[in-house]
Amino acid sequence: MRWKTVSAIFFLVVLYLIIGATVFKALEQPHETTQKFAILENKLTFLAMHACVNSSELEDLVRQVVSAVRAGVNPSGNVSNQTSLWDISSSFFFAGTVITTIGFGNISPHTEFGRIFCIIYALLGIPLFGFLLAGVGDQLGTIFGKGIAKVEKMIVKWKVSQTKIRVFSTLLFILFGCLIFVALPAVIFKHIEGWSTLESIYFVVITLTTIGFGDFVAGEKGHLIFLSGSESPEYLDYYKPVVWFWILVGLAYFAAVLSMIGDWFRVISKKTKEEVGEFRAHAAEWTANVSAEFKETRRRLSVDIYDKFQRAASIKRKLSSELGINTSINQEMTPGKRTLSANLCEDRDAYTSLTLSLTPVSGGLARNGSLYLNGLSPDYADRREIAIIENLK
């Protein structure tokens, strides 16, 4: 890709980011300010209600509680009935989020050794998952391709064009995939986790594009009971493994969809380039044709003018031969004309040779430039005479 194209696309991305930033700011900042005021109010009411607590003590407590929650420890309720964030199934889930590069962040390692191990683990695990994803995507593609081929065979009987079939099959792929990997899980999450419809779809999209914010995580409800204020939903034993499996296949589907969208971008840019190229090709063709015609016209014109000159010369000869010496006294002949008439009198046979040698002559004429076409005055004709004589010699 040329640098111009790359930098153009780069500026487009920066523009896209700026647009996103302004929209997010407009949408979220008012909400944030309301939240801020609400929580400040809460703090002040609390301090007012409990006069023995001073502000700095409270802030200290809050700071420690917040960092504890970040580490996954729930400071409310009793210690005994809490599930750990690092039991085997949750650690399994965490390892999965690291390798798939989703990285929710609701759980993260806090020890130094844990972090070092996380780095090494990801270094080996991400390529491994990449290979797996490639394999699964491949199999998914073949399964779907076979289905599409069957559908295409049926549709071909109706004599629809090939492009329409392609478009139709792509749409079918997207629809089908959305149904299985987006809509169905969203409904399940809504039911089990108690999220709203928008929140479920939001979670599905954010997870399957591997963005993974972590504000919503399937299966974390059990740890943060106090936040929801409701009873912990009873997770079936196979809930988390099924979620992991859905992530795997859903990721392959999303990778396929995203690469398809990328292909469309590429096709669009290629088509624009082709159209620009076609336009340039047409312009070049037109220019080439015009210049060829131009040359042809010049050639014909020079032949024409030479013929006319010949005829004029022959008429003059006739007149001079009829009128005898009179013309030679009356008319002032330029030296060129005299020599030419002399030559022409001698060589009547030269006509044929003249016509044969017309092409180099016309080249000579053409070489003298466009002045020839403009200047058909006798002066110019004199110059042409000299040129003709020289060429003939």
Added chain:
Amino acid sequence: MHSAGRSWLLLTGFILFYIIYLLFGALVFSSIERPVEDQLRNDMEALKQEFLNQSCVNAASLERFLVKVLTANKYGVSVLRNSSFTSNWDLTSSMFFANTLVTTVGYGHNTPLSDTGKAFSIAYALIGVPFTMLVLTACVQRLMYPLVVAPVGLLQRSGMEPRPATALHFLLLLVLVVLFFFLAPAAVFSTVEMTWSFLDGVYFCFISLCTIGLGDFVPGTHPTQKYRPLYQVAVMVYLFVGLMMMYLLLRTFHKMADLHGLTTFLQLPRCEESDLDEEREPIVENRSENQTPHYVTEKEASKPLEPGSQPSYNSINKG
């Protein structure tokens, strides 16, 4: 039939190995982190008791207060005194958020609160993620020649065989990337951010550049950060360039694996030059065809000629 059976076998092998790898990781994480977690829990309990003993607050009202504080904190709204003047959604922070969305890093230190924000995030991500991938791939394609193909050619002309030359070049590239995109930025981060150590900086760089983005470390979120907008823009640029280098590394590794026959052995997709390569300017192509090392020209020759690769107007001018 044999190859189809073999590919299924390989796939199941991969899945099994993947599950075992996950289990192994789970065991190790669990054994490292769990004791620390238990300790923290006990500390919290003690803290709470201490607070309740000294003051007139009763447990229930403290619980209620804490619930509200933590819900707010989950979305990045803090109740602490000195954080009330900086917003998480001013222009540069929103741009930083958009960037994490589009590069799929997704820290999660601040997330959309409103429903409209969530809906917009979905649409924005669905368009922005492939777009960014396209840009990154295009940039990497462009960088391949000066950073990979030319040096390997140089090595080959000085007498090395193709395979060792590519391996040596890959190692060199790896060392350079680690130095300039992990160690150096980590040093910068550990000095600019007050609470980060050098290891935290390296951890952050790695987690971000692999687009995992756990979000436990995010630069520029400390409320007393000076020059916050400039800092956030600088981090964004670093993320983008770093991602590009990671892609370049990956692509170089893929090419090397192709050359060494690994990819065909494991029946993985070969590193194909995409259509973008065809659109290089003719003069670059002519030069490079003389200088490209053995394995690249082989690949170029094995590709079928694209029908649109030669612009048609060239033939008119020559005629």
